[in-house]
Amino acid sequence: MQALYAQLLVGLINGSFYALLSLGLAVIFGMLNIINFAHGALYMMGAFVAYFLLNLGGINYWWALIIAPVVVGIFGMILERTMLQWLAGLDHLYGLLLTFGIALIVQGVFQNYFGSSGLPYSIPDQLKGGVNLGFMFLPVYRGWVVVFSLVVCLATWFLIEKTQLGAYLRAATENPTLVRAFGINVPRMITLTYGLGVGLAALAGVLSAPINQVRPLMGADLIIVVFAVVVIGGMGSIMGSIITGFALGVIEGLTKYFYPEASNTVVFVLMVVVLLVKPTGLTGRAA
Amino acid sequence: MKNTISALLLGTALVLSVASVASADDKTVKIGVLSDQSGLYADLAGPGSTLAAQMAIEDSGLKAKGWTIDLISGDHQNKPDIGTTIARQWFDVDKVDTIVDVPNSGVALAVNNVVKEKNGVYINSGAATSDLTNAQCSPNTVHWTYDTYMLAHATGQALVKAGGDTWFFLTADYAFGAALERDTTAVVTANGGKVVGGVKHPLNTADFSSFLLQAQASKAKIIGLANAGGDTTNSIKQAAEFGIVKGGQKLAALLLFLTDVKAIGLETAQGLNFTETFYWDLNDKTRAFSKRFSEKLKSGAPPTMVQAGVYAGLLHYFKALEALGGNPHDGAKVIAKMKTIPTDDPLFGKGEVEANGRVTHDAYLFEVKKPSESKGPWDFYKLVGTVPGNQAFTPLDKSTCALLKK
Numbered sequence: 001m002q003a004l005y006a007q008l009l010v011g012l013i014n015g016s017f018y019a020l021l022s023l024g025l026a027v028i029f030g031m032l033n034i035i036n037f038a039h040g041a042l043y044m045m046g047a048f049v050a051y052f053l054l055n056l057g058g059i060n061y062w063w064a065l066i067i068a069p070v071v072v073g074i075f076g077m078i079l080e081r082t083m084l085q086w087l088a089g090l091d092h093l094y095g096l097l098l099t100f101g102i103a104l105i106v107q108g109v110f111q112n113y114f115g116s117s118g119l120p121y122s123i124p125d126q127l128k129g130g131v132n133l134g135f136m137f138l139p140v141y142r143g144w145v146v147v148f149s150l151v152v153c154l155a156t157w158f159l160i161e162k163t164q165l166g167a168y169l170r171a172a173t174e175n176p177t178l179v180r181a182f183g184i185n186v187p188r189m190i191t192l193t194y195g196l197g198v199g200l201a202a203l204a205g206v207l208s209a210p211i212n213q214v215r216p217l218m219g220a221d222l223i224i225v226v227f228a229v230v231v232i233g234g235m236g237s238i239m240g241s242i243i244t245g246f247a248l249g250v251i252e253g254l255t256k257y258f259y260p261e262a263s264n265t266v267v268f269v270l271m272v273v274v275l276l277v278k279p280t281g282l283t284g285r286a287a
Numbered sequence: 288m289k290n291t292i293s294a295l296l297l298g299t300a301l302v303l304s305v306a307s308v309a310s311a312d313d314k315t316v317k318i319g320v321l322s323d324q325s326g327l328y329a330d331l332a333g334p335g336s337t338l339a340a341q342m343a344i345e346d347s348g349l350k351a352k353g354w355t356i357d358l359i360s361g362d363h364q365n366k367p368d369i370g371t372t373i374a375r376q377w378f379d380v381d382k383v384d385t386i387v388d389v390p391n392s393g394v395a396l397a398v399n400n401v402v403k404e405k406n407g408v409y410i411n412s413g414a415a416t417s418d419l420t421n422a423q424c425s426p427n428t429v430h431w432t433y434d435t436y437m438l439a440h441a442t443g444q445a446l447v448k449a450g451g452d453t454w455f456f457l458t459a460d461y462a463f464g465a466a467l468e469r470d471t472t473a474v475v476t477a478n479g480g481k482v483v484g485g486v487k488h489p490l491n492t493a494d495f496s497s498f499l500l501q502a503q504a505s506k507a508k509i510i511g512l513a514n515a516g517g518d519t520t521n522s523i524k525q526a527a528e529f530g531i532v533k534g535g536q537k538l539a540a541l542l543l544f545l546t547d548v549k550a551i552g553l554e555t556a557q558g559l560n561f562t563e564t565f566y567w568d569l570n571d572k573t574r575a576f577s578k579r580f581s582e583k584l585k586s587g588a589p590p591t592m593v594q595a596g597v598y599a600g601l602l603h604y605f606k607a608l609e610a611l612g613g614n615p616h617d618g619a620k621v622i623a624k625m626k627t628i629p630t631d632d633p634l635f636g637k638g639e640v641e642a643n644g645r646v647t648h649d650a651y652l653f654e655v656k657k658p659s660e661s662k663g664p665w666d667f668y669k670l671v672g673t674v675p676g677n678q679a680f681t682p683l684d685k686s687t688c689a690l691l692k693k
Contacts, residue, residue: 003504010496115586117330117517120552123528130530136500139528211528212493213520213550217326221493256488256497261460263497264489 006136007257008250013142015249016149017204021222022229022241023153024200027160030236031173031193034084034095039226040219041103042198045072046205047214048110051121061124061210068206069199076198080191088190103220110216118213145207152203153242156196160238169193228271234281244282314354316608316615318344319383320597321373321398322413323390324362327491327517330546330586332390332413335594336360338584340387342576343601349609359383363394365490370394371401378405384615385410385604388597392416392463396423403427407618410604412596415515415542416466417681420645424688426619428644429604432596433564435463436681438541439470441562441650441674446509446539447478454539455507456485457498457522459514467513467541483507492518495525503531511539519543520550527555544591548667553658556667564650564679565592565634566668572633589665599632603640638676643688647676 021043028036049071050064059067079102087094123141130139160166169189172179176186205219212218225248233244248267255266262269274282320340322332337360344356359381363370370389377383378401386402389395390413402409403425410429411419417436419428454475458464464487472482484505486498499522502510510531512522519540526538540547543561567577567589576598577589590598607624608615615621622644630638630646638648652672661667683691 003500006500006504007497010494010500013496014494111325111329115330115546115588116325116327116333117546118520118550120524120550120555122552122554130528137503137530137534139530141528142496211525213517213524215517218493221491253497257501260486260488260498264492 002135003257004254007253009133009136009138010142010256011250011253012246013146013249014252015246016146017208017222017245018226018229018249019153019242019245020149020200020204020207021226022233022245023156023238024197024204025226025230026233026236026238026241027156027200028194028197029230030160030238031169031197032080032084032088032095032190033092033173034087034099034194035092036197037096037100037223038079038102038106039099039198039201040221040223041106042072042076042219043201043205043208043222044110044216044219045075045106046202047121047209047212047218048114048205049202050206050209051119051214054121061206064206064209065203069202072202072205073195073199077191077195080194084194085187085190103223107216107220114216116216118215118218121209121214123210141210145211149204149207152200153245156200157238157242225267228267230281232267232271232274232281234283237281237283240281240283313613313615314349315357316354316385317357317359317381317383318385318387318601319374319377319381320358320360320388321363321370321377321386321394322360322388323365324360326365328365328390328413328515330588331516331544331591332388332593332597335580335584335588335590336388336413336597338580339590339594339598340601342580342583343598343605346598347602347605349605352609354608363389363391363398365391365394367394367397371397374398374401375405378402378407384408384618387411387601388413388593390414390593391461392418392466393461395419396462399423399425399428402618405618408604408621409618410597410600412600413593415463417470418462418466420641420643421681421687424643424686424690426644426690427622429600429622429625429640429646430644431600431646432592433542433562433650434645434680435467435470437564437650437679438467438562439474441652441679442539442541442560443471443474443511444478445560445652445672446537447475447480451509451537451539452478452480453507454480454482454509454511455502455505456482456511456513457495457502458485458487459490459518460487461490463515464513468511471511471513471541488514488518490518493521495522496529498522499526499529499531503529503534503536507536509537509539511541513541515542516544516547517550520547523551523559524555544593545665545667546588546591548655549588549665553656553661553667556655557657559655560652560671561655562650562652562674563592563668564648565590565595566651566653566670568666568668569651569670576633595634599630599634600646602632603628603630641680641683641686643681643683643686643690645680645686647680649676650674650679 049068053059127141233240256263361373385408387410395414412432417434626640635648653668
């Protein structure tokens with residue numbers, strides 16, 4: 001029984017990465033209607049920026065948590081301005097293909113310069129060590145990841161669903177012409193939203209740098225699972241992606257305990273089941 | 288009429304003589320480096336293996352003696368179907384004679400069958416499974432650098448003798464992991480130890496915490512990592528995070544490469560014991576080669592044992608070709624020649640190619656240095672012991688290779 005509690009907690013930790021990443025995807029899909037396949041590459045860039053900040057500039061983890069999302073977010077906004085904005089109104093497929101191409105290029109460039117085996121990034125001194133919970137040894141850093149991502153997820157949800165700015169945003173996706181008539185700069189809002197989604201991916205990258213290797217393919221390995229999370233939760237639903245992210249982390253953790261060989265596929269099995277029963281996803285609205 | 292006949296005869300004679308000259312002088316060879324060029328084993332093999340092959344071609348001196356040697360490389364992406372497709376195309380369309388490297392045991396075993404079917408030459412350096420020279424041995428295969436039997440015996444035995452008599456395995460769920468776990472289990476039990484449990488994880492897993500918690504709960508003295516590359520580095524890094532080593536359990540990295548230690552960082556990796564058959568800083572010859580190698584490799588890294596094995600394996604292959612004097616296209620014949628010549632190269636020293644295709648040379652037990660002991664960016668290993676070649680690998684009387692039964 002103790003082992004089970006431990007696995008639940010570990011699942012929750014992984015779930016926080018899924019939640020943060022799928023949240024960014026949901027924001028981008030909900031507001032821009034773009035299936036952002038570059039998300040994994042941008043997550044990877046977040047981890048690399050943290051690595052460069054530490055090793056080239058001596059800037060520590062805490063600053064990286066702020067600087068990396070901003071840097072990668074700006075990169076994302078440049079992408080949106082120069083490429084993605086031309087796809088507005090076209091079929092989803094174009095956005096998917098373009099962002100997939102961007103992901104391949106970004107990963108290829110990083111792999112070319114940094115190889116594939118990864119770079120070390122250590123846990124910040126303040127978060128080293130662990131606590132004995134009785135049923136498991138919880139590394140302090142992992143606890144921090146859960147709490148921090150939960151706060152970020154809820155703050156994002158609040159921003160989009162409960163504030164004036166969020167209301168404008170949601171209105172702009174429903175009827176851009178009308179919102180523009182009220183004197184709101186819709187294109188700029190879209191760009192900032194993409195920057196926000198990308199920033200969330202980069203933030204997850206910084207969080208993951210100390211526990212996984214900083215590797216060019218770290219995003220590529222994760223992105224497929226995250227997409228499954230978004231599909232299960234319902235494309236574009238903010239709360240849906242947060243809850244599904246955490247829930248799937250837990251389910252995956254349990255699978256690792258009961259039948260480890262299936263741990264890489266359980267998410268997709270679930271996706272198939274959900275799509276068969278409810279094609280719009282658990283919390284998605286019908287298109 | 289008479290003139291026509293004599294002209295025909297003359298022509299035929301000319302054609303025949305040209306043909307016979309051509310076959311006696313056939314000194315064209317094509318070598319394919321089949322590797323993981325972009326995935327989790329790309330740093331320990333990949334582009335570095337291609338470079339090692341190029342250097343072997345240059346250093347063999349065969350070109351100066353009139354040989355034409357071409358080199359191509361391919362990316363098997365760690366998928367057996369892609370590996371065999373490339374291998375087939377190389378033999379059928381590109382007229383490749385020899386395939387080298389092929390890390391990833393799953394791909395390596397699949398390619399083994401293709402090379403045998405096409406009567407090519409297969410010099411494997413990157414794969415670990417000892418099946419290549421046992422149950423699945425082939426007259427067309429030489430297994431150069433290391434294998435699971437050697438890793439299990441060198442590392443496993445040393446750890447059991449040092450008191451690590453209960454084991455829990457974290458095993459990569461494919462041919463390599465299974466072979467390594469099987470071979471290590473045999474060593475552990477033969478030396479009076481016991482395996483108390485294990486877990487099979489999918490290849491390329493980012494998060495090991497669930498598995499590590501199970502290993503922790505098992506209370507085994509040794510946690511055996513029957514995985515490689517990114518899987519091993521993630522396991523070690525996260526084991527440190529969960530306080531496993533501090534809690535009194537010991538990690539056995541059954542397979543650890545130079546590039547893995549670099550990725551983990553000495554802070555976390557220090558004190559790990561493991562086995563390799565090559566290290567760049569072993570002696571003057573290995574240092575000289577490594578210097579040349581790292582100057583040419585884009586990342587500036589010294590060679591791993593897999594890359595060193597590609598170089599040494601090809602050098603020995605070229606010796607056999609030279610001894611044969613030409614006609615390099617009958618793979619089984621070339622391999623048979625390789626088995627008659629003792630191996631001796633600057634990187635692995637003296638050894639031999641045994642009848643089952645296994646190459647024997649010394650293996651070394653290393654320990655990862657403390658950060659304070661390391662003097663340079665790649666100064667990672669402390670030599671703690673040497674296992675002579677004839678003890679490190681499967682003894683011939685225990686090999687299950689069918690080639691040995693006559």
